[in-house]
Amino acid sequence: MYGLGCLIACVILAISGVLAAWLAALIVGAALLAVAGVAALMGKGRLQKATPPVPEEAVGSVKSDVAEIKGRARR
Numbered sequence: 112m113y114g115l116g117c118l119i120a121c122v123i124l125a126i127s128g129v130l131a132a133w134l135a136a137l138i139v140g141a142a143l144l145a146v147a148g149v150a151a152l153m154g155k156g157r158l159q160k161a162t163p164p165v166p167e168e169a170v171g172s173v174k175s176d177v178a179e180i181k182g183r184a185r186r
Contacts (some may be wrong), residue, residue: 119143 119139126135 123132123135123139126138129135130138
């Protein structure tokens with residue numbers, strides 16, 4: 112983590128040679144937020160494609176058990 116912070120600071124310092132330091136930090140911060148946003152959207156897409164959180168086989172089994180119990184209770 113410290114290495115990544117140092118690399119970010121290095122990029123800010125390199126850009127600040129051309130632009131004002133506050134503008135360089137703003138540009139790098141906006142770029143990092145954009146990358147994080149893209150990564151979050153990609154992760155959200157992968158989660159939506161993943162298997163459903165409810166085990167459908169178990170739900171079906173429980174429903175059939177409830178139907179069986181209701182059928183026996185009516186006799």
